[in-house]
Amino acid sequence: MHVGNGGRSRRLGVGFIGAGSVARTVHLPVLAKLDDLFEVRHVMDVLPEAAQTVASRVGARATLSQDELLADSTVDVVAICSPDQFHAAQVVAACRAGKKAVLCEKPFTLTSAEAAEIAAVSAETGVPILVGAMHTMDPGWLAAERLWHDLPETAHTLRSTIILPPNTRFIEFATETSRQAGMPGIDYDDPQVVAALLQMGVLGLAIHDLPLVRRFLPDFDDLTVLHAELVRPFGYEFVMRAAGRTIELTGAMHEGWKPDWTFEAIGPDAALTVRFTPSFVQGGSAVAEYACGGQRTVSGPYAANGYEDEWRLLAAIVAGAADPPPVDPRIDDIRFAVAIAMAGRDHLLGVTA
Amino acid sequence: MSAFTVDTRQLPGLAEIVASLPLSLRDAGNGPPQIIGVTGTGTWAAQATAAVRNGALAIVVEAPVLAGLKNVSPAAQSRVVLAWDFAANPGVHAAAAEAEALRGGAGIAKGAVTVGRSTDIQVALLDLLVAAVRVFGEISTLTVRHRDHHGLYLTGHLEGGAPLTLSVVVTNAYPFAMHLRLLTGEGGLDVHVPSPATAAPAEVRVADADGERLLPTVWVTSRRACWQDAAAVAAGARSGDIAELRRAVSLVPGLWSLQG
Numbered sequence: 125m126h127v128g129n130g131g132r133s134r135r136l137g138v139g140f141i142g143a144g145s146v147a148r149t150v151h152l153p154v155l156a157k158l159d160d161l162f163e164v165r166h167v168m169d170v171l172p173e174a175a176q177t178v179a180s181r182v183g184a185r186a187t188l189s190q191d192e193l194l195a196d197s198t199v200d201v202v203a204i205c206s207p208d209q210f211h212a213a214q215v216v217a218a219c220r221a222g223k224k225a226v227l228c229e230k231p232f233t234l235t236s237a238e239a240a241e242i243a244a245v246s247a248e249t250g251v252p253i254l255v256g257a258m259h260t261m262d263p264g265w266l267a268a269e270r271l272w273h274d275l276p277e278t279a280h281t282l283r284s285t286i287i288l289p290p291n292t293r294f295i296e297f298a299t300e301t302s303r304q305a306g307m308p309g310i311d312y313d314d315p316q317v318v319a320a321l322l323q324m325g326v327l328g329l330a331i332h333d334l335p336l337v338r339r340f341l342p343d344f345d346d347l348t349v350l351h352a353e354l355v356r357p358f359g360y361e362f363v364m365r366a367a368g369r370t371i372e373l374t375g376a377m378h379e380g381w382k383p384d385w386t387f388e389a390i391g392p393d394a395a396l397t398v399r400f401t402p403s404f405v406q407g408g409s410a411v412a413e414y415a416c417g418g419q420r421t422v423s424g425p426y427a428a429n430g431y432e433d434e435w436r437l438l439a440a441i442v443a444g445a446a447d448p449p450p451v452d453p454r455i456d457d458i459r460f461a462v463a464i465a466m467a468g469r470d471h472l473l474g475v476t477a
Numbered sequence: 478m479s480a481f482t483v484d485t486r487q488l489p490g491l492a493e494i495v496a497s498l499p500l501s502l503r504d505a506g507n508g509p510p511q512i513i514g515v516t517g518t519g520t521w522a523a524q525a526t527a528a529v530r531n532g533a534l535a536i537v538v539e540a541p542v543l544a545g546l547k548n549v550s551p552a553a554q555s556r557v558v559l560a561w562d563f564a565a566n567p568g569v570h571a572a573a574a575e576a577e578a579l580r581g582g583a584g585i586a587k588g589a590v591t592v593g594r595s596t597d598i599q600v601a602l603l604d605l606l607v608a609a610v611r612v613f614g615e616i617s618t619l620t621v622r623h624r625d626h627h628g629l630y631l632t633g634h635l636e637g638g639a640p641l642t643l644s645v646v647v648t649n650a651y652p653f654a655m656h657l658r659l660l661t662g663e664g665g666l667d668v669h670v671p672s673p674a675t676a677a678p679a680e681v682r683v684a685d686a687d688g689e690r691l692l693p694t695v696w697v698t699s700r701r702a703c704w705q706d707a708a709a710v711a712a713g714a715r716s717g718d719i720a721e722l723r724r725a726v727s728l729v730p731g732l733w734s735l736q737g
């Protein structure tokens with residue numbers, strides 16, 4: 125989608141809350157490309173060096189104070205790129221500050237209660253919120269939507285495979301989880317550590333594609349985890365049932381170079397395969413392939429990807445050229461993710477409902 | 478070695494295979510065939526046992542069901558070649574050879590077949606189990622997690638503890654295929670076996686720190702490869718297929734009762 129730029133002076137001012145790797149490697153390059161639409165004006169981080177580094181790259185102000193950034197009238201939209209546990213409170217604060225829109229990195233929140241609170245605040249303040257679930261905005265995925273006919277009703281098997289080279293953040297997190305349990309490395313023999321890692325796998329990695337899985341589920345009230353297991357060094361394997369579908373989630377981070385990020389929906393007569401780029405990749409969308417009766421239709425790759433198009437959508441929403449996406453599905457995404465994470469944990473620890 | 482005789486009317490499409498392997502096989506005409514082909518329906522084990530008793534040198538059983546496996550006579554055992562749609566593909570043997578060095582470092586293993594609605598799910602599962610045993614080596618007892626007319630999911634572990642998931646999924650969306658994957662710290666092994674209807678090769682890829690290697694491809698259907706194996710058995714080689722199937726079946730307690 126393209127929004128008329130209306131001159132550089134009409135660009136939207138962006139404020140970053142959290143200036144770590146996602147802000148630097150994903151959003152700054154995208155905003156550099158979309159410089160007719162956006163200008164980074166203020167950067168906040170709890171680490172002075174992080175805020176300074178990012179701010180100086182784009183000629184923005186740096187601050188350690190979230191309040192200062194939110195009070196800055198040149199900041200029109202706020203991008204929340206802090207660690208997961210801060211997202212909810214920061215989204216709410218940005219809405220209350222009367223910003224024009226908020227982009228929140230995934231995961232939106234860590235509990236469905238927080239998600240519901242955000243929805244209420246968004247409705248009350250009228251501030252649109254976009255969750256950085258980049259795959260739902262990937263042009264390859266949107267092309268899949270146009271290809272898939274009645275597959276969401278007929279699919280019986282859904283598969284999400286996320287195999288990625290190591291992401292130091294996950295590894296550090298994992299090590300930290302163990303350290304909290306008093307272990308120097310990751311103690312795979314401690315069921316609590318293993319369960320915590322599994323939950324992290326769902327809320328940190330699987331969560332990228334759970335919104336895609338949900339498109340093929342009318343509901344997930346009867347979600348049952350039939351099997352859940354940690355994949356070492358970090359990953360997960362789930363076999364689940366919900367709404368009459370079998371769902372397989374595979375996640376694995378390894379030391380190798382070869383990624384595979386694939387979503388599949390398979391029905392009696394048709395099937396969809398969407399192959400995504402690894403995360404942090406700029407340029408180039410997913411490729412969708414729809415197969416039916418021996419015929420295959422391929423769509424993509426397109427030049428842009430979800431990282432870019434989420435910002436374009438944000439600009440369009442602020443300009444009134446696009447409707448803000450409803451928040452409810454995003455709340456259900458969180459409910460779904462939390463339900464899987466909890467059921468996976470129970471399964472691992474042998475807790476029966 | 479002279480070519481062994483086959484009754485090419487025994488199974489559809491056999492004449493073509495025999496004609497394409499002139500050094501190994503020839504049409505028996507009205508004489509007694511040395512190699513027998515049987516379809517893997519309920520009575521295959523009795524047929525194979527009787528054929529060996531009557532002097533057959535090798536028996537090819539196509540897509541065998543489980544029923545009767547217990548009844549294959551000891552004399553027949555080493556003469557039976559099981560013609561699996563996927564597991565018998567030469568690519569699976571090539572993958573097995575590569576996998577040996579990789580299994581110890583496996584983080585996760587997967588096997589998945591997609592088959593059409595007219596396929597017997599149990600036969601597809603046996604095929605997948607045999608392929609999994611070939612490529613992944615020692616496997617723990619498997620648990621059936623879900624089963625319905627759309628397919629089947631099983632989980633277990635490799636000898637080194639890596640999780641293993643096996644699935645059979647039914648769809649008419651695309652041609653049948655099997656995919657095996659062994660993920661290791663540095664890369665791993667990916668095996669794509671195409672529909673048995675095509676001679677298009679299985680693709681076996683091995684990834685490590687230096688890149689990825691596609692093993693040499695062989696353009697042959699698994700069926701033709703099996704008839705080649707049967708000629709070798711007729712010439713004196715011993716087939717391990719029955720023993721291997723018994724081992725594969727023993728991995729799924731209750732598989733006997735999953736029949737139907």
Ligand SMILES: NC(=O)c1ccc[n+]([C@@H]2O[C@H](COP(=O)([O-])OP(=O)(O)OC[C@H]3O[C@@H](n4cnc5c(N)ncnc54)[C@H](O)[C@@H]3O)[C@@H](O)[C@H]2O)c1
Nearest residue numbers: 142143144145146169170174205206207208210229230403
């Ligand atoms: N969409 C994607 O592909 C993708 C990829 C990676 C991460 N993420 C998400 O982005 C978020 C950030 O991840 P990251 O990889 O950049 O992590 P990171 O650790 O590299 O960066 C987080 C930054 O936030 C700062 N910070 C900590 N507490 C803060 C607070 N209370 N307020 C403001 N800043 C604070 C840290 O100092 C750090 O600079 C996470 O929620 C993560 O899930 C999304």
